[in-house]
Amino acid sequence: MKLDAPMAPATTPDVSAGDRLACAGLGVLLANVILIGIDVIARWLFNIPQSWVADVAQLSYPIAIACCFPAALESGHMIAVRFLGEAIGQRTARALDTVGQMSLVPLLLVFAWKMAERAISDWSTGFKTPTLAWPVAPTWVAVTLLLLLSAWIQLRICLRALHRAS
Template sequence: MPIILRRLAVLFAIAGCLSACLVAALVVVSIAGRSLMSAPIQGDVELTQFGIALAIALCLPWAQLHGSNIIVDFFTQRAGERTLRRLDAFGSLLLALMTGVLAWRTAVGAISVRDSFETTMILGLPMWITYAVLAPGLALTALIALVQMKLHLAGEQATA
């Protein structure tokens, strides 16, 4: 696996974890404010949805790099090494196609939402930002999956 993809996956995962931690702190403060002072953080649900979506999208490349996705191998337990490599390559190709399409459509959606000036209900934040920040994580996941497909077909180790 190229070192640049590993480093990008690490940086994305760190950013995703920071996003999740910030969301956790936001939720704690909002719940405490609601319980103690009847004053939750305005827009906490909007911010939580955005932060968790961001965390997931940014952590996907790391999960793919390490082969942490769910694999159902019930039907392939007795398959040979060559067959398994081909199936893993095919699975990587399918994932690359899916996340590539998601990255593309998310980016197109961001442009469309930006052009329509759509905002969130409570805070009035521009919605296009939410879409735009998801695309890089999805694109990097697609790129990693494509490289893994090549490695599977070459018989090399495809996960970190």
């Protein structure tokens, strides 16, 4: 083997921001599973419940779930009803699919708006978790931002699809 021979470039898989967020969300879920296991063992062996685990779950589950939306949108794995495709024809089915894809953008924006309202409400009332007394509002701010990102991703998907169709 020659020492000065150029090495072949390493190929890396194309990982999108949505995939990275989904991995982060899954990491959060895995951490919650570990915490629940610690709680179960502490209750069972030592009769010492770890009530703070529920506080962590209350703050982390919504974020973990919202982290998966961008990846689902990018991969095209959101809910689609295509059982009428054969009966109504390919062209009509594609048109209905496009309308459904475009309808998802305002729906995600409405969800983001409602989460923003929730964050503002929790912030103004000082709502906190029961055991650790951590503020809940930052969770809903993060969910709002993830939903806005999801709406942006879906809008880009729709614009690309319209551009390809024209």
